[in-house]
Amino acid sequence: NAGVMQNPRHLVRRRGQEARLRCSPMKGHSHVYWYRQLPEEGLKFMVYLQKENIIDESGMPKERFSAEFPKEGPSILRIQQVVRGDSAAYFCASSPESGGSSGNTIYFGEGSWLTVV
Amino acid sequence: AQRVTQPEKLLSVFKGAPVELKCNYSYSGSPELFWYVQYSRQRLQLLLRHISRESIKGFTADLNKGETSFHLKKPFAQEEDSAMYYCALSRGDTDKLIFGTGTRLQVFP
Numbered sequence: 001n002a003g004v005m006q007n008p009r010h011l012v013r014r015r016g017q018e019a020r021l022r023c024s025p026m027k028g029h030s031h032v033y034w035y036r037q038l039p040e041e042g043l044k045f046m047v048y049l050q051k052e053n054i055i056d057e058s059g060m061p062k063e064r065f066s067a068e069f070p071k072e073g074p075s076i077l078r079i080q081q082v083v084r085g086d087s088a089a090y091f092c093a094s095s096p097e098s099g100g101s102s103g104n105t106i107y108f109g110e111g112s113w114l115t116v117v
Numbered sequence: 118a119q120r121v122t123q124p125e126k127l128l129s130v131f132k133g134a135p136v137e138l139k140c141n142y143s144y145s146g147s148p149e150l151f152w153y154v155q156y157s158r159q160r161l162q163l164l165l166r167h168i169s170r171e172s173i174k175g176f177t178a179d180l181n182k183g184e185t186s187f188h189l190k191k192p193f194a195q196e197e198d199s200a201m202y203y204c205a206l207s208r209g210d211t212d213k214l215i216f217g218t219g220t221r222l223q224v225f226p
Contacts, residue, residue: 043161045213110159
């Protein structure tokens with residue numbers, strides 16, 4: 001069972017461009033979470049999605065950021081008109097459906113490092 | 118609101134010394150507590166969860182509801198323990214994790 005897969009691992013964008021980060025959850029997992037890790041800071045929750053639904057987006061900035069988890073394909077975190085302050089590591093995590101045998105264990109991907117120049 | 122506090126940003130010890138990474142939480146209900154470890158620029162890995170009460174790589178953590186703490190301990194630190202350690206809280210099954218700001222553990226030879 002492959003782990004949570006994120007790509008690209010490293011992404012460089014100029015200010016004003018768009019960044020798209022992809023996350024394929026572990027096989028059998030239908031819950032996806034996105035976290036942001038700023039330099040020298042901890043992980044901040046951004047958004048929690050199930051297939052085709054946003055469950056909790058309380059950590060998403062109000063503008064420029066959006067996330068989706070379509071019926072087919074990976075979850076995508078999209079950042080429009082990037083600014084230098086968006087430079088961070090973005091981690092995706094997944095977990096099985098509620099009531100799964102692994103309980104509440106959330107598995108993380110290796111992260112996508114976004115650098116805005 | 119839920120909150121996780123890790124008061125130490127950096128903890129430096131010598132190999133063989135005991136280690137305690139502090140974690141305090143605030144939550145009015147019955148939380149699930151976790152410790153995750155992140156080695157340099159790698160993914161976060163689950164180290165411990167309080168409900169399993171197991172010891173991983175010599176680390177243990179006991180949930181103290183009276184003090185709302187979940188400190189991570191190891192009696193004898195090893196150099197390979199050097200990493201970032203994150204304490205996290207969840208309200209329940211598949212709910213999001215709330216992380217502390219992390220503690221960097223440095224173990225010197």
